[in-house]
Amino acid sequence: MTTDNVKRAGETPDEAMPYAELGMKLDEYDKVKDILGRRPTSSELAIYSVMWSEHCSYKSSKVHLKQFATKAPASEALLVGMGENAGVVDIGDGWAATFKIESHNHPSYVEPHQGAATGVGGIVRDIMSMGARPIAVMDALRFGAADAKDTRRVLPGVVEGISHYGNCLGLPNIGGEVVFDPCYIGNPLVNALCVGLLRKDQIKLATAPGPGNKVVLFGASTGPDGIGGASVLASATFEDGSEAKRPAVQVGDPFMEKLLIECCLELYAADVVVGIQDLGAAGVSCATTELAAKGTGGMDVTLDLVPLRDPNLRPEEILMSESQERMMAVVRPSDIPAFMAICQKWDVPATVIGEVTDTGRLVMTWRGEVIVDIPPGTAADDGPVYQRPFHEPAGQQALNADTPDSLERPADLKQALLQLLGSPNVASKEWVTSQYDRYVRSNTVLAQPADAGVLRISEHMEGAVETKRGIALATDGNGRYTRLDPYTGAQLALAEAFRNVATTGAKPLAVTNCLNFGSPEDPEVMWQFAEATRGLADACRALGVPVTGGNVSFYNQTGSQAIHPTPVVGVLGVIDDVSKRIRSGFVAEGLKVLLLGETKEEFGGSEWAHVAHGHLGGLPPEADLEAEKQLAEVLVEAGRRGLVEGSHDLSDGGLAVALAEACLAQGVGATVTLGGDPFVDLFSESASRVLVAIRPEAFEELAALCGDHEVPCYGLGTTGGDALVVEGVLEIPVTELRQTHESTLPALFG
Known part of the structure; x- marks a missing residue:
């Protein structure tokens, strides 16, 4: 019995x-x-x-994530916020978009192909469960040093898993990141994002x-x-x-x-x-x-x-x-x-x-x-809530005091640019992204290596009302910045994703995040987490974009060695007319090249310090959120008026890398003149800056728009020719830029 x-x-x-x-x-x-x-x-x-x-x-x-709700800015667009499988935002014309990013980090180390593949599958089902059709995916990836033996094991399997699952589903992979750093050895980060569409009255x-x-x-x-x-x-x-x-x-x-x-x-x-x-x-x-x-x-x-x-x-x-x-x-x-x-x-x-x-x-x-x-709620909602102790890491002040000011600056800026352009973090990720189908379903307007992915929405669903609307998506994060200052580093991650969306002409609407950290049982890690969430919540309030949901991934460490704190932030924006999206880079000859935003001497956590000297110390660039907000408003309005032909944000590697990548976008060279210290002008990583290429006759209107928003606007030069020329500083043929930029990853993994 x-x-x-x-x-x-x-x-x-x-x-x-x-x-x-x-x-x-x-x-x-x-x-x-x-x-x-x-x-x-x-x-x-x-x-x-x-x-x-x-x-x-x-x-x-939980005790820290509450800030995303208590500090949330007012948003008429937010239809479903935190607490459901994914957030939902109103994007106009009766449409809603749902999006979310989650981690599948540990499984992807243990079994790279299946770990990454099921990460894609899981986030797609989150979108399905909101009543939406999944329409695209993105992935933000972090691996150990590019030449490490374990990276050669993990990276190809992860990329193959993402490619296999997404391509079989018929979902375009429109963007993301691939970053290398020794801190991720044994703890790769595989953060997968999916976006879906539904009618706003059909939410499940x-x-x-x-x-x-x-x-x-x-x-x-x-x-x-x-x-x-x-x-x-x-x-x-x-x-x-x-x-x-x-x-x-x-x-x-x-x-x-x-x-x-x-x-x-x-x-x-x-x-x-x-x-x-x-x-x-x-x-x-x-x-x-x-x-x-x-x-x-x-x-x-x-x-x-x-x-x-x-x-x-x-x-x-x-x-x-x-x-x-x-x-x-x-x-x-x-x-x-x-x-x-x-x-x-x-x-x-x-x-x-x-x-x-x-x-x-x-x-x-x-x-x-x-x-x-x-009682089901005791398992689903009433689990333990810990007020974990936290304190500043013992070596934090020494790390911040170790500024890059004493590092030897290069005498040959051409070689410095080529060294950066061929480094694993800056080099072309085409070896990875070519394995993904970026254009399946024929609704992709922009995809990697553009600053953000852009999709038209009118043709995704049967019986759809005709609309010219589109959505833009970007993910960003910088573990080195966040290691130096978790509060500012998290804000810079949001600021860059926000800027990348605006760089396409889309208005940023909402945020999702994947917060990747070490063990919460380590008070130093919890300090990083507490500061990063505080910074991100404050930045969302300042920029007027709510957090719709996301994921926390703790225990990303081997033994006592934790990864850099790595908040990855995804931003979704909407563009009224995808035919007016701003293209990426220098798209034609004879355009005027402008730099929007202010350059300061900011090298803490920079790609130059990392590549040239293996240095990490000082403070990251300032996060000026009001400047970021005004810059985005300029870009969105300029896009709406058709003033900008091409654009590219400034981030890793500063202006030098941005100029090179803008030339590589369509194979169009440029000649520019700098006004200050060439090294600072070229390699500083000050935030809130964007390169734009405009027709000469649009200059006065764009300059006036920048003036209205107090956004600095500097004329640098013109597009044309077959080389990147910085007057009196360097001249590099576009073919040499391309060879340097595109050869690194195939040599490591091909």
Whole structure:
């Protein structure tokens, strides 16, 4: 005779449970016992262990992330903010865009191809769960030193995984970053962003209302892949032997995901979905607890009904499995036949596994036994919240005092530029991006190496109202800046993404972020995190853009060695008419070259100091957010008036690299004259600066516009010829620039 599992748990309070093996602390386990009034069953322990993991519960970051809401600027465009699967913003003409960025860092080190591929798959399902059609992806990548043996193992696999999954889905990859630094050895960062489109009155939410409504699991079957992925990989530091954790890495099937996308869109169009949640981290545990907690409070689930790839899986493994390409929907009983018919049409397996209740309990049975009986909100929302101690790192003041002022400056500025242009961080990323399809679906207007990706929106959805609107997206971050000053470094990450969107002529609307840091149990890391979130929240308020959601990735360290604090910020903007987008670089001969913004002597954390001297010290450039805001307003208005033919923001490597990249965009040279110290003018990394190329007759109108916004405007020279010429300083043929810029990554990885 079988024994009720929950009843037995109440009768055996002293039975040892493997909470520590599941990443749970003793005080957390004691809290679970207090909530339940007994010890948990093994299945309940599985649920709490993954739902209360750092990756799922944000237990160390919640107290700081609240600033994104309390300091949030007013925004009429924001339709759905933090707390849902992805944020949603109104982009006009009845359209809404939903976007989000998340990390898949640890899995991508353990198994680069599948770790990166399933990172793409997971963020795409977040967008699907909002009721949207995914229309594009981006990725922000960080690796160890480019010539390191482990980088040669990890990078090709990550790129191949992103390429395989995104290309199979038919989603253009329109931008992102690839950065190398020794601090990321053993802890690469793979941050994936997806954007989707939907009508603004068709938003779906992760909720389970209506007692009697059915709970349907649909998509791929459940297997042993990814078990413990959230708690084992993303919620602990890496130690020796981490590559042995391959079983905790999910395995992706992009062809099933493509069917799932089309199936979901038809289900939404048929209005047969009341609530929906994707199954990502924590799998069935997450989907059931979160849906129930946000609905009428209860759910009954028969776990035996979950379709399995491996019939030997135990209930705990089913609950913790992170098998990919799965969704959970809440459906009215009368709509079940239509729901199932649509799933069958798309060859997507679907099974009713439970029912919504109003009991306030999540109850699960397995082979006739009750194995779970918990208040779902205690797992989904009421996990531990830590006020982690934090203090400034012991060597922070010495680091800031070690300014680059004493570094030897180059006598030959031509060679200094070529050295930078061929360095791994500045060199062309075409070896990577050529593996991605940037133009599938034919709606890509701008893509890498442009400052931001731009997509037209009118042709993405059947029955779409004709519109000339488009959206622009950019991601940015600089770990060296944030290491020197976390508060300012986070602001500079937002400022650059904000500027890159504006450089296309699009108005920045909203922010998503992926905050990558070391262990929250290290007070020095928590100081970096606290300062970075404070800086980012303050910057969002100053620039008038709300945070719509994102991801925190802690434990990015090996032993006691943490990565540089690396907040990656994504910004979404809207452009009224994509035909008026500003193109990238010098697009024709005979244009006047202008520099908008002020140049100061700022070399702390610069690419020049890093490449030429291996130096990191001093302070990063100033983040002048009002100057950034005014510059963006100039660019957006100039784009609307058609005053600017081409543009390029100034960032890594300063004006020298920006000029070279602008020449390389269309193979058009330029001749410019500098007005100050050539080294400072060329290599300073002062923020809030953009190169623009305009028709000579547009100069007076653009100069007046800059004057209205108090944006400095300097005439540098003209475009034309087959070389970059800086009068009296250097002359480099465009062919030499191209050879230097494009040869580095193929030589390392090709």
